[in-house]
Amino acid sequence: MDINPLPEVEPRTWRNSPADGDRLSVGDINGLPKTVGGGSVHADLKTPRFLPQDFHLGSLAAQFSGTSFTVKAADGTTLTWNLITKTKLLQAGHKAKGVVLTAGEHVFVIGPVVGGADDARLVLIRK
Numbered sequence: 001m002d003i004n005p006l007p008e009v010e011p012r013t014w015r016n017s018p019a020d021g022d023r024l025s026v027g028d029i030n031g032l033p034k035t036v037g038g039g040s041v042h043a044d045l046k047t048p049r050f051l052p053q054d055f056h057l058g059s060l061a062a063q064f065s066g067t068s069f070t071v072k073a074a075d076g077t078t079l080t081w082n083l084i085t086k087t088k089l090l091q092a093g094h095k096a097k098g099v100v101l102t103a104g105e106h107v108f109v110i111g112p113v114v115g116g117a118d119d120a121r122l123v124l125i126r127k
Helices: none
Strands: 012-014 025-027 055-060 068-072 078-091 106-110 117-125
Touching: none
Parallel strands: 078 117
Antiparallel strands: 012 025, 055 068, 055 106, 068 078, 106 117
16 A cells, blocks of 8 residues: 555645745655655554445436435446435535535445445535
8 A cells, every 4th residue: 555645646846945936846746655644654454345336426317306316427327326314415525515416417426335225425516
């Protein structure tokens, strides 16, 4: 596991002084590990292994109803997700309340697909 940030995703910038302007260089500069407090990590972690069906990126296939919604991926596959009390809706990184979504809006859904109960745990709304 690599704990260093990807320069393409989170580029670091560098300058000698404020007189240099905003930045002299952008990219892979002083690759410090992305952890709290610096560079060393020691842990015994057990995390669930995500499966491809646990994620669904696509657009809403129909109007967002109160308890479920259907997402259609670019390859044409559809999956209907259930909204549960633990479902978090985020829009632009903030909790979304009173969101009205229409067919065609882009969403990213995370949740387990187990025994026919496709419960959405996180819905990221792209606006």
